[in-house]
Amino acid sequence: MFAANIHFPDHSEYVAGAYLVFLGLLLIYVAIMAYKLTRFERELVELNELADEQGGITGHAGRTGHE
């Protein structure tokens, strides 16, 4: 009953559409950036594990007297 009393100006659907297009573009950009961020995170985890592995090898080599 409340909704029926709301009066929207003429062509308001077009104005809403234009602003939603802008919002949509921004959201798509944010989604792309989020994907990139996830990829960077995955790559960092991978490199971190690699660094740990290499640290382990050099540490072991140092203890046993090998290079």
Add this chain to the structure above:
Amino acid sequence: MYGKRLRALSIATAISIVTAFSLAFFYAPEDADQGFVQKIFYLHVPMAIVALCGFVFGGICAIAHLRTGDRRWDIRSYVAIHMALILGIGVLLTGSIWARAAWGHWWVWDEPTLVSFLIIFLLYACYQPLRFSIEDPEKQARYASVFAITCGAFVPLNFIAVRLAQAYTHPRVLGSTGNLPGPMRLTFLVSLLAMTLLYVTLWKYEMTAKNVHAQLRSLRRKLAPDEALTPGRRSAAPSLPSR
């Protein structure tokens, strides 16, 4: 370090966008001629101006690249054009929506402003395929810079040509801000500032992402030199030189 002051810039952008849209809907009066549809202009026109300036900025960065030979300028140019293209999509879509509401057509081919913007957009849409078609990174950067400079010079020329055209069916906002009533002028200027800040913020985000990618690549080269030697897939996007 492209991420410097990015947080402050992001906050300023968010505040200015909310302020601009609030002013557009609650402060600026309705246009006597166009009515409520005119509200689209507080979004469409600043977006068009910033997109065109972004293309010119890309050209200026390309000049710096050719002068110095520094690859970082090529990336700045690439990102500037990339961001302007995204805004360009928004300009074409919001412009079409406005045309439908005002003229009853989604697109009008005999309107010089619309068609000239489409020509510029399509011209820049060739930028990425051009980059992708050249395998050698040095050559790719050089050709892309020449393209960006040529097209960047075309943008203001095109703007002047449209101004000199006879058909004035498209509303002139930029040249007549002095004729706009105070509240409308203020709203328009705040919207222009908000859109400029948005462009700068997105440009910095993209540059930061590219920098992070370059740092990760450098780290991988140090940790796993054999892996880093495998050739990556061909890309239109340039990458920052890693240390």
